[in-house]
Amino acid sequence: MFYLEALLVLRHLQRPGVVQNMTVSEWTERIHYKYTWENNPLDLTVVAVAEHKTATHQVATFALTAEEEQWFKVYFEKIRPTLLNRKSPKDIFFISSTGRKIYNASNDLRRLHRRFKIPNVSSQLARRICETWTVAQYSDSERYLFAKYLAHTSATADRCYREKTLGDICHASILVSQIGASKDVENQPSSSRILASTSSGATSTELQQPANRKHEEDAQSKNPREEAFRKFTEMYPLDLDSLGPAPKTAKTVSKVHGQYFSDKWRKTQNNMRADYIVGHFKKRKPSNEEVKRLIESKGWKQNLPKVNKIMEKLWHSSKT
Incomplete structure (x- = not known):
């Protein structure tokens, strides 16, 4: 046992x-x-x-x-x-x-x-x-x-x-x-930190820069609002398929920061979803329709990543 x-x-x-x-x-x-x-x-x-x-x-x-x-x-x-x-x-x-x-x-x-x-x-x-x-x-x-x-x-x-x-x-x-x-496992950042970093709209290249990420983490750890948001995501974990907490629900957690929590949660998830779609087209550049069909296949009903945003990420990744 x-x-x-x-x-x-x-x-x-x-x-x-x-x-x-x-x-x-x-x-x-x-x-x-x-x-x-x-x-x-x-x-x-x-x-x-x-x-x-x-x-x-x-x-x-x-x-x-x-x-x-x-x-x-x-x-x-x-x-x-x-x-x-x-x-x-x-x-x-x-x-x-x-x-x-x-x-x-x-x-x-x-x-x-x-x-x-x-x-x-x-x-x-x-x-x-x-x-x-x-x-x-x-x-x-x-x-x-x-x-x-x-x-x-x-x-x-x-x-x-x-x-x-x-x-x-x-x-x-x-x-x-x-x-x-x-x-080098102990010297690499954790994937949970990557999820936090995507809230600022970081590209895949930026996510691979340990020095920048460490600086951002140190700044966030000294920011009470960011620390509160981290605890908020423990209550409402960020994942690709969750509907996420409604603004009203977030405000019951914090009257002061509730709207910020709700907005940042959705922005982070949107970036996660965009990066997820981008990950499917590493070897070739898809058409707009292909990207749209893949998004629709995931069954997401709201907070959908924009096709032009994904195409932009694909263009940046092809240049790096």
């Missing part, structure tokens, strides 16, 4: 709350999905967890390989039943040796590391290092899929099982699995 917890937290980079609150129903309602990656057919299993400690209004999703799913099945069918007693919660997937709900998945990871005499790696450390690695290795669109896999989505569990979304989840899971060591 500790190994499966570590698999979700350290390999799939899920928050400990996902482990603690994953239900039997969510496991039995998992979706088997055939995904093709570089002409190779893969059998993946997508699980959506609707409640976790960090933000109950979000849905966490992850995609297990066929081998990983088999490990989970063995635990669920062979081991978990031996742990149940009269006081056990009926719909919680992970059950402790005392038959209770997992109290603290982070403690379980520490116990696992201590048992095998290996350095303890926390959820926060794993996520930070992996985010950092993606900066130099992945395209803008891949980084956003990766960030979405980590940040979770405000979509409902039903939406997570739609065809397009299933494909994105599987793609992101593969990106996570490909993360490897990098000599």
Whole structure:
């Protein structure tokens, strides 16, 4: 059981709350999905967890390989039943040796590391290092899929099982699995900082300038309004598909800065979406109609990036 917890937290980079609150129903309602990656057919299993400690209004999703799913099945069918007693919660997937709900998945990871005499790696450390690695290795669109896999989505569990979304989840899971060591990993900025930088309309070239970004981060950390906005995005995480908080909702968080929060959130998401579209046309310049069709295929209903803005970004990227 500790190994499966570590698999979700350290390999799939899920928050400990996902482990603690994953239900039997969510496991039995998992979706088997055939995904093709570089002409190779893969059998993946997508699980959506609707409640976790960090933000109950979000849905966490992850995609297990066929081998990983088999490990989970063995635990669920062979081991978990031996742990149940009269006081056990009926719909919680992970059950402790005392038959209770997992109290603290982070403690379980520490116990696992201590048992095998290996350095303890926390959820926060794993996520930070992996985010950092993606900066130099992945395209803008891949980084956003990766960030979405980590940040979770405000979509409902039903939406997570739609065809397009299933494909994105599987793609992101593969990106996570490909993360490897990098000599300069500690000296590179994290992808979460990239999301913050896009709010100022930075181009892809500017995002790769560590000195400029460090200067901007230092300035933001000394700005109370920017620090408040950062906390606001923890409540309403930025991702490609979320509708985002309404201005009225933002003002309930802060009467003084609510409108600013709402405007900046939408501007940042718009830039994210534009960069995502740009990432699909790295090798050739598309027509306006091709860009328009790709935007429409994403199913976004509002806050759509403008075609001319995307064409401008493509032109700048071709010059660098």
